[in-house]
Amino acid sequence: MEELKSLVHSKVTETLEETLENMAFISIEECSKEEASELEQDFLGVNLLVTEPALFEIHLNISKELLFQLAENMYAMDRDELDEQLIKDLLAEILNTSAGLFMTAILPPEKHFTLGLPELTDGISNNNDDAELKFYYIAEDCPLTVEIMAADTDSLKSLFNN
Amino acid sequence: MKKIVIADDSGTARMMIKRCLEIIGLTETEFLEAENGKEALTLVKQQPVDLLISDLNMPVMDGETLLKWVKASPKLIDLPVLIITSAGNQAKSDQLVNMGAFAVANKPINPAILSNILAPLLESNED
Numbered sequence: 001m002e003e004l005k006s007l008v009h010s011k012v013t014e015t016l017e018e019t020l021e022n023m024a025f026i027s028i029e030e031c032s033k034e035e036a037s038e039l040e041q042d043f044l045g046v047n048l049l050v051t052e053p054a055l056f057e058i059h060l061n062i063s064k065e066l067l068f069q070l071a072e073n074m075y076a077m078d079r080d081e082l083d084e085q086l087i088k089d090l091l092a093e094i095l096n097t098s099a100g101l102f103m104t105a106i107l108p109p110e111k112h113f114t115l116g117l118p119e120l121t122d123g124i125s126n127n128n129d130d131a132e133l134k135f136y137y138i139a140e141d142c143p144l145t146v147e148i149m150a151a152d153t154d155s156l157k158s159l160f161n162n
Numbered sequence: 163m164k165k166i167v168i169a170d171d172s173g174t175a176r177m178m179i180k181r182c183l184e185i186i187g188l189t190e191t192e193f194l195e196a197e198n199g200k201e202a203l204t205l206v207k208q209q210p211v212d213l214l215i216s217d218l219n220m221p222v223m224d225g226e227t228l229l230k231w232v233k234a235s236p237k238l239i240d241l242p243v244l245i246i247t248s249a250g251n252q253a254k255s256d257q258l259v260n261m262g263a264f265a266v267a268n269k270p271i272n273p274a275i276l277s278n279i280l281a282p283l284l285e286s287n288e289d
Contacts, residue, residue: 023178023270075177086174090174092174093172093175096172096175096269097248097269097270100247100250100268101248101268103249103251104268107251109251109252109253110252111251111253112253113251114249115219115248116219117171117219117221
């Protein structure tokens with residue numbers, strides 16, 4: 001499990017970094033669960049199902065404060081002009097883009113993959129602090145987390161053997 | 163280019179594509195936005211359009227189905243279709259190009275990527 005965790009962690013970090021830098025010129029840093037929880041901020045969550053070549057789900061939670069900062073950068077708008085719908089749409093697109101990059105990074109080029117549509121949650125998506133494949137980050141002093149859940153970790157592991 | 167249809171269920175993605183196109187010089191272009199393939203198909207049937215840019219994963223009608231409809235229509239067959247997707251790799255790109263897509267780009271996009279891809283179309287528009 002530790003080997004899988006380390007492989008997934010490195011690819012998740014790489015793809016999330018590329019997504020946020022490209023979309024909003026914001027960089028991320030890895031952090032511990034404790035460091036992330038010290039920041040005590042409200043989160044918005046989204047999840048996305050990968051259906052092929054293995055079935056697993058990716059959960060992304062980003063602090064509302066960070067989403068507003070990202071949106072201010074990207075839309076060149078003041079905070080009072082930004083609404084919740086726009087923030088949620090941005091969150092969904094971040095996960096959609098990161099998930100595609102993640103799958104492209106772990107699979108050989110000839111291998112197909114299928115992503116579902118991002119599903120927003122009312123608050124935090126899958127708040128399971130003990131999950132094995134949960135990774136913590138900080139950007140602009142705000143926390144974000146990524147969790148990968150697979151019913152069958154062997155099928156997830158097999159993707160990294162390609 | 164006078165008119166470009168951008169189909170993506172994400173408003174953020176449509177905004178990013180539009181901004182990249184403006185940065186590469188398409189400031190005089192009218193951008194028509196669609197939230198799914200069905201809306202995009204209606205738009206391209208209603209009026210002459212120079213380029214259709216579409217995502218793949220969309221509700222109601224996905225980008226692949228939209229591409230099939232466009233390439234099956236004698237009136238629309240010559241319309242260049244650029245697919246911009248997060249769900250693409252080399253195998254998917256080859257498949258879409260074989261179906262008639264002008265090109266396929268992976269998200270996240272930036273102005274340099276779009277400029278390279280669209281260079282042949284922009285040059286032919288200048289002639």
